[in-house]
Amino acid sequence: MIIRNIVLRHGRQVIVASASPSCCVRALSTSTAKSATTATAPKGPTNVPSFFTTPEQRAKIAALKEQMDKVPDNFKEFRSIQKKTGKIGAVTQPRHLPDEMLKYPPHDATLEMLMAAQAHMGHNTSLWNPANQRYIYGVREGIHIIALETIAAHLRRAAKVVEEVAYHGGLILFVGTRRDQRPIVVRAAELAGGCHLFQNWTPGTITNRDQILAQGKLRMVDELDRDVPGFDDHIQECRPVIPDLVVCLNPLENYPMLHECGLANVPTIGIIDTNADPTWVTYQIPANDDSLRAMALIAAVLGRAGQRGQERRHADAEDGVITWETPSDVRRFVQNTLTAKAQEKKDQERQSVEQPAWGREMVESDEDVAKAMKQLADEEGI
């Protein structure tokens, strides 16, 4: 009885799908003789298996089947009505893109953009740091309002710094350690070709970098940012790098990092809200650091500036102008390698000729070494 109920519940499809009704019936019925008779019984026009004994059940199944047969036609009609009436009425358009600044980063922030991003809103007047007085335009509804012109001016200055540092081949680090600032710093770093930090700053990452960054990987690149082979030995000895510029979106939470940057003489750019200390960073951008839209706008502008700098640097490198100097340790390593090579060559020559070459020939060979060094250095783009 229970099995029969399951068949009823699972409906028509189970019954129709079964290859022969006899097997189904055999499973259901207790007596084989009875099942044989039901299997051979003529089927009605509604195609209802006759093992549903009561006429009510049979009628129910037939009604259900009729209803199911109507479904395709009904669906077709529904679609045609939808097609006809779908375009009636108002059209809704997505107006606000939350990721607009990340998807389409602007090259410059206008005053309207800054205001729409709520970059001008400071903190409650009682929380202010009086050192920020020169950025504040007035008091409104209990909070300080930062002057938009000041924001724009400082932002342009900072963007110029980012562009120039990128142009001179510097490494730019974007720091935003509040949870929702992750996509912002990642995007800015991607644009500027720099690094990003969205987790906690490990204290000592600059001042104790030999320990903390010991596992970090280094690459030796040429003026077009292509990897240069042959420096594996030197990379083993190299100290971990420190950034050439740090952009911090929330200086209040990153005091240890800014302090270390000061100790290591690394210039910093920071978003200074009305409660922050402007002396912690080298370049201030007074703005509302609690508004993610403002953060996204400012980081996008800085990222774009970095991108411009990188593009300019690459274009100059294509023309043969290199905007940065090879570090002295790398230069020394190249010199030592070349000297060693030349010495090796000389030894080989001496062995092959088996003739001591002193005096006049010595001078000539030294000149040759210098020439070879120069040639090698030129080849390696140093």
Place this chain on the structure above:
Amino acid sequence: MGRHFRPARVAQATMELMAANLVHDTPRWYKAVKMIPPAEILTRPYPVQHTAPSPHARRPRNLFKPTHMVYPEDELRRNFFRDHPWELARPRMILELDGKDARYVDWSTGVRQPGMPLSGECVVQRQLWLMENVPDVTKESAYDMARREFYELRQLEDIQRRIAVEEARMVGAYFGKSTLQYGMDIEDKEYERWKKWAGAEINKMEAERQKAYTNVVDLPDTPDLEEELLKEAL
């Protein structure tokens, strides 16, 4: 944590270190920072005076504190929302997209503006425009003019909404229960519950009373009264 002067002096410090031959490589940022020096900080210029200092003050105070920003709309807004407090209950979009919202509206054309729902702000802006542009108009008359337009449009909105509901009902829409109906239903349910409880309480009291009568054993020297009571009880 005091004042910090190292961040502002990175270029000078590096220059001195290089002069002392303690730093051998010129940092990559050096040219950029030399070319673009940091901005001036920690000085306090005389701030923009949005409000005049108090005339009763004997000597100037808080000269270098930022002042309160006041706009002519503030008073108009205050008056409007004092007169129409329920206008504050309407939902309002405060998100600005491109920051150019003010450029899309023209208050000379009336209270209704494209892309902006009708609100108290429309009245305030229209009143301000009238005050500034119509000759010999007082603040009160400008308020009345703007308000009249506003009321008409609000009435129109009500009528449109009513007709839309009627039309929808006509073609078979139904809107379910209203919030009032929901409230009434909850109240009715509570009454029913109370009625049940009160009935049970009455029955209980009645039973108590009955019990008090049935427990009476005997009354001294009034046998006929006892008989009567017994009859009553039966």
